[in-house]
Amino acid sequence: MCDTFVALPGTTRRDAVLLAKNADTEVNEAQRVTKVPRRRFAEGAQLRVTHRVIPQVEETNEYLIDKSFWLYGGEIGVNEHGVAVGNEAVFSTLPADQDGVILIDLLRLVLERTRTRHEAVELIAGMLARFGQGGNCELRGNSHFDGSFIVSDRQGAVIIETAGVEWATREINGIGSISNAYTIHDDWDRCSLPTNGARPNFGAEVEDREKTACVGAAERQKMSHDFLTARAGAISVRTMADLLRYTGEEDYDPMTGDIPVRICMHAAPYEHRLWQATGALISDVRGEDAMAWVTATSGPDVSIFKPVFFGVDMPDLGPMPIESYTPGAYWWQHEFLHRRAMADYRTIVPEIRADFESLEDEFFAESESVRRDGADEKLRFVDDCWRRAGERCAAWTTRLEQRNYFVENPDYAAMWRGFNNAASLPL
Numbered sequence: 001m002c003d004t005f006v007a008l009p010g011t012t013r014r015d016a017v018l019l020a021k022n023a024d025t026e027v028n029e030a031q032r033v034t035k036v037p038r039r040r041f042a043e044g045a046q047l048r049v050t051h052r053v054i055p056q057v058e059e060t061n062e063y064l065i066d067k068s069f070w071l072y073g074g075e076i077g078v079n080e081h082g083v084a085v086g087n088e089a090v091f092s093t094l095p096a097d098q099d100g101v102i103l104i105d106l107l108r109l110v111l112e113r114t115r116t117r118h119e120a121v122e123l124i125a126g127m128l129a130r131f132g133q134g135g136n137c138e139l140r141g142n143s144h145f146d147g148s149f150i151v152s153d154r155q156g157a158v159i160i161e162t163a164g165v166e167w168a169t170r171e172i173n174g175i176g177s178i179s180n181a182y183t184i185h186d187d188w189d190r191c192s193l194p195t196n197g198a199r200p201n202f203g204a205e206v207e208d209r210e211k212t213a214c215v216g217a218a219e220r221q222k223m224s225h226d227f228l229t230a231r232a233g234a235i236s237v238r239t240m241a242d243l244l245r246y247t248g249e250e251d252y253d254p255m256t257g258d259i260p261v262r263i264c265m266h267a268a269p270y271e272h273r274l275w276q277a278t279g280a281l282i283s284d285v286r287g288e289d290a291m292a293w294v295t296a297t298s299g300p301d302v303s304i305f306k307p308v309f310f311g312v313d314m315p316d317l318g319p320m321p322i323e324s325y326t327p328g329a330y331w332w333q334h335e336f337l338h339r340r341a342m343a344d345y346r347t348i349v350p351e352i353r354a355d356f357e358s359l360e361d362e363f364f365a366e367s368e369s370v371r372r373d374g375a376d377e378k379l380r381f382v383d384d385c386w387r388r389a390g391e392r393c394a395a396w397t398t399r400l401e402q403r404n405y406f407v408e409n410p411d412y413a414a415m416w417r418g419f420n421n422a423a424s425l426p427l
Contacts, residue, residue: 001215001260004086004150005177005224006157007235016286019152020240021086023075023279024265028423029068029139030321030331031279033296035314038062051099051135063111064292066279069322073104076281080310081115082154082290084283088178089145091211094164096134101127103147117158120151128165148178163206166192177224181217182207214272216261237364240282245301254345255412264301269415297334302341304356304389309378315386325425340400343407
């Protein structure tokens with residue numbers, strides 16, 4: 001269960017287009033931030049996505065993506081042309097009769113193949129018409145759902161919502177946010193449903209309301225929209241980072257509530273809360289200048305956003321992480337900090353947040369001049385930020401290793417013990 005939001009020039013500082021999302025997945029579903037270079041392919045080449053083989057294109061873009069290890073596609077990303085996209089699971093009454101190109105793959109295809117949000121609409125509509133989007137989207141289960149997207153480019157942003165092979169779009173004015181529910185009704189700009197002399201209400205015609213009600217989508221969408229609206233005119237990368245960590249309460253406890261109604265999602269031992277924010281990305285596009293800020297780790301409230309530029313190498317994040325502990329993998333190394341912090345959230349996390357956010361603020365400030373520099377200076381800055389972030393996380397991990405832990409709630413303790421055992425995590 002995820003949330004995607006965007007703020008456009010007029011609502012942001014420095015006329016930026018800012019799109020952000022947490023990747024909410026199963027707790028041990030390790031994520032990998034990957035920067036893929038521009039590539040060319042031979043005529044007639046084929047591409048294996050998660051459940052289908054489709055034709056490859058002649059050339060793909062350079063792009064950055066946050067993805068689960070087992071899927072072709074991903075949760076959020078941005079490409080060299082400033083096209084950024086985040087996706088959401090939505091639940092429709094239009095079942096697929098065969099495997100297709102799932103929403104997670106559609107996101108990567110948008111990054112690979114498009115230069116504007118308008119091209120993204122055409123790509124998604126074309127893929128749905130040709131291949132549909134059926135197929136399992138869950139690592140340890142068999143979940144089938146449709147896709148909702150926000151796609152932004154250098155000038156604006158659009159919401160694209162799908163149900164089976166059907167789709168609708170709506171341009172965003174100023175601020176936009178989506179969660180795990182349909183938000184386009186009869187206010188669409190484009191819609192694939194037949195009109196039959198009347199304007200169809202897209203969401204009302206396709207949504208499975210019973211499934212939607214279980215995931216707190218309306219509450220989360222309102223929370224993100226209200227948060228950004230209250231800060232319109234001054235929205236920055238810091239604002240987006242704060243929203244990705246937002247729980248709505250000063251005295252929040254991860255065990256509170258059996259429905260996931262927080263933007264910063266934490267796992268709890270309830271049927272609909274066995275998911276976790278396992279990665280986060282903020283796209284920061286200013287005209288021709290595109291970059292991103294990523295955590296590359298689980299738990300945005302105990303992670304540090306670090307810079308990534310196009311045309312500049314990322315640091316080595318070690319081997320591809322899988323669902324069990326992967327020695328040397330950047331994502332899994334951070335779990336030694338993250339899972340200890342979750343054991344005593346109210347005591348530990350505020351102190352970590354204060355420390356990490358002060359470092360982030362240094363990164364954000366320093367980046368303003370660096371992003372106008374050449375590749376060599378950008379590379380030095382990237383390496384320095386990731387090194388400083390790594391040292392800060394390592395210091396906290398050492399401190400937490402020296403603590404004694406007692407988790408008062410037995411169900412919460414049992415949940416984490418189960419996840420750690422399943423991953424063979426040596427905590």
